[in-house]
Amino acid sequence: MGTLRTSPEDHAVQGGQGPRPLGRIPALLALLAVVAAAVGAWLAEGPPAPAGPDAPATTFSATRAWPHLAHIAREPTPIGSPGGDAVRNYLVDRLIALGLRPEVQTGVGARTFGADVTAGLAKNVVAVIPGHASTGRVVVAAHYDSTPTTPGTSDDKASVAAVLEIARALTAGGQLRNDVVLLLSDGEEPGLIGAEAFARHPLAQGGSVMINLEGPGNASPSSMYNLTPGGSGLISAFAQVPFPVGESAVTGVYRLSGFHSDLSVLEERGVIGVDLGWSDGRAYYHHPRDTVANFDPAALQMQGENALVMVREVANADLPQLRAAPEEVFFAAFGTVIGYPGWLATPLAGAGVLAVLAFAVLARLRGEATVPRLVLSAAAALIPLMIGMAGAAGLWAGLTAWDRGYASLASDPYQPGPFRLAIILMVVAIVWGWFALARRWLGPVAPVAGVLFWQALLGVAAAVFLPGASYYGALTALAGGAGGCAALVLRDRRPLFALAVWTVAALPGVVVFGIGGRSLGSALGLAMAAPSVVFYMFAAMSALPLLDAATPRARVLAALGPLLAGVLAVVMAGAGVVVNRFDQERPRVAHLAYVLSADSGRAAWVSMDAQPHPWVAERAREATGAFDLPLPHRQSPARVGPAVAADLPAPEVTVLEERRRGDTTVLRLRVRSARSAYQLNLQAGAPVIGGTIEAYGESPVPLPIASEQSGPWPFEVQFFAPPPQGVTFELHLRGRTTPKLAVSDMTVGLTDIPGYRPRPLDLERTPSTGGLVTDSVTVVRTIEGRRK
Incomplete structure (x- = not known):
C-alpha cells in the first residue's frame, strides 16, 4: 500500500515526484471509519436481549427456559450421581408434559483417549418429534451431566434447558418434514460415554444430521465452532440464524486441536453436524462458580434462538441433498455469513500473491520504493509481530508472578475485558511506533508492501494446509494489493479518490483479522494470547496507508500517538489487576x-x-x-x-x-x-x-x-x-x-x-x-x- 501525502523531505528519501498534498483531517476521518467498522463487527457478535414469557409460542424465550436451568443447575451432577438421577427424572417429566414419549436408554459406552480407555454406564434421555415426510433424522443434543467440581450451568445445562425450550417451540408449531430426535446425553464429561451408547440406538442409524449444543465457556457470543467434513450443506442453514458467529477457520483449527464432543462419536458413524457453543468466559469452564448467578440470560437467548432457527431449517430440508453439498469457505461478519466454494481457496491465494507483486512492481516503477527497501521491509515487518507476541507472553508471565492465582485458572481471568483492551492498545502502540520509525528509513510505501507480503504468504500456506482459513491473507492481500495499485495511480490527481480506495482496501484486513483476533482471544484466553496478537497486528497493519496520511512527519508529533497508546495499555492492564482481585466472589x-x-x-x-x-x-x-x-x-x-x-x-x-x-x-x-x-x-x-x-x-x-x-x-x-x-x-x-x-x-x-x-x-x-x-x-x- 502507498501513501496519501508526502513532504519534500520524503521525496528525497523515496526518489519520486510528490503528490498533491492532502489534509490530515480526511485521513483521520477515514482511519476512524475503519476503526469504527472493526468495532461494529465486534458489536454485531453480541447477544440479543432475552425474550420474555409472552414471546410468540413458536419462538425461543430465555425467560421461559430459565426455570429449567435454575432447577437442574443447583449442584454438580456427574454421571451416576443422585443429583444426575434427579435431573434425568425432571427432563423426562418435562418432555412428557410436551406430549412426547421419552425413553431412558441405559448402556455402556467405551472409547480410547490417547493411551487410555474411558468407559461407563450412561443413562440417556431420548425423544422423537415425528416429521410428516422424513428424509432422515435431525438430532438435537446436549448433555446433562457435569464434572464433579461444578454445577455445570454453562457446560452444559443451559444447553439442556435450551433443548427443552426448543422442543416446546417445535411442538407449538406446524409439523416439520424430518423427524427431530432430542438427545439429552449422560457421561459426556468423562469421555463421551452416553454418545457412545446412543450410537448403538436405532435412532442413531442412517444418514442423520446432528446439531449439538455445548458450553466451552460461559459467555456470549454463541458460535458455530465445529463443522464436520461433508457438512457444508449446513452452512446455508447457519446463514439463516439471526445472530451468526462462526467461520471455517475456527472449525478447521478446532478439528486439529484434539478436542471432542458428543458429535465426534456420531461423526465416526457417518453423521454430519455442527457444534454450537459459548466462546467466551473460559475462566468458568468446569469451575465450581459456573452457577446460574454467574450466567447471562442473553447468552442463553443467543444460543437457543440460533439453534431453533437452524433446527427448523435443517428439519425442513432434503437431508441427502444437504450431505451432497460441496465444501465451502465461510465467515460471519456484521450479522451476515459470507461464503464461497472451497475450490476457490487456491486461486484466491494466487490472486493475492499477484496483487501484492503488482503493487511492489508499481511502487518500484514510480520511484516509491527500491528493491532493497522492499526486501528489508518484508524482514522488518516481523519485528512488531515478535515484539507483540513477547508482550502478550510477558503480560501473562507478569500476572502469574504477581499472583499465582492467575495461573490456577483455566487460561483466562474472571474478567478479561481490561486485559484484552490492554493487548489491543499494546498492538496499536507497537505498530504505530514501528511504522513511524520504518517510514523514516524505508519510506511509507515499502513497509506496507512488506506487510502485504506476509499476508499473501499466509493466504498461500492456509490454502495448502487449512483451506477453510485461506481468506485470512488471501482476501486481505488481494484487497490491499489491488487497492494499493489503484491508489498509487489516483493519488497525485485524485487524492480524495485515492483516500477512498485505501479505505475500502483496508476494510477487509482490519475487519477480518480483527474478528479473528477476538475469536482467538476468547477461545485461547490470556495465557495463550500470542496468536490473537498476530491477528490484531495484521488488522492494525492493514490500515498503514491511512495511518501514514494521518500521522505528522515531525518526530516529536509522530511519537505522541504510539506513546499515548502505550500509556493507555498500561493503564488498562492496571485496571485489569484491580477488577480481578481475588476474593470470595472470584476465588x-x-x-x-x-x-x-x-x-x-x-x-x-x-x-x-x-x-x-x-x-x-x-x-x-x-x-x-x-x-x-x-x-x-x-x-x-x-x-x-x-x-x-x-x-x-x-x-x-x-x-x-x-x-x-x-x-x-x-x-x-x-x-x-x-x-x-x-x-x-x-x-x-x-x-x-x-x-x-x-x-x-x-x-x-x-x-x-x-x-x-x-x-x-x-x-x-x-x-x-x-x-x-x-x-x-x-x-x-x-x-x-x-x-x-x-x-x-x-x-x-x-x-x-x-x-x-x-x-x-x-x-x-x-x-x-x-x-x-x-x-x-x-x-x-x-x-x-x-x-x-
Missing part, C-alpha cells in the same frame, strides 16, 4: 486429594499444584518427581505429604477365569467398589490386545484398544458410574504371563478424612479436567502377576 483455586494404599496401609495427601496455596501446603508440602502408586491417567502429583490412614475398604477383585488360547492369555475379572465409587480404574503391567467390558445387567461391549501402550502400566481403563454389583473386564494379552494389576476406586469429598480442614471462603476447588479430581479419595490395590 483462587487449589488442588488437593487423598490417596490410600490398601497394600501398605499408608496414606498421602497429594496435589497437582507445583506452587501450592498455603492451605494445600499444610498437607502436601514436599515436591516429588515420582509417585509409587498408579493414579488415573498415570498422573504423578507435584506435591505430597503424609496423611493418617483412614479405615476405607479396598476395591474388590475377583478372578472369574484365566485361560490360555494359543499364545494369548484371557483374563476375566470382576471389579467392585465397596464405597459406591464414582470411578473404578483398572491398570495392567502389559499391553492389552482385546477384550470386553460388561456392567452388571448390561450386554458386553468390545474393549477399545489404544494404539500406543507403554510405560510401567501400559494399559488403563477408567469406568465411571459403576453399578453396585461391579464391572467385569475380559482382557486379552499376548503370551502366557498374567501381568501385575492395579485397581482403584475414587469417591469425591474429603469431609470424613482425618486431618482435613475446610477450605477458606476465598479458595475453591480446581476445575476438573480428568485425572485425579480435586477433593477426591482414591484407594489403590495392586495384584502381582505370574507366569505359567
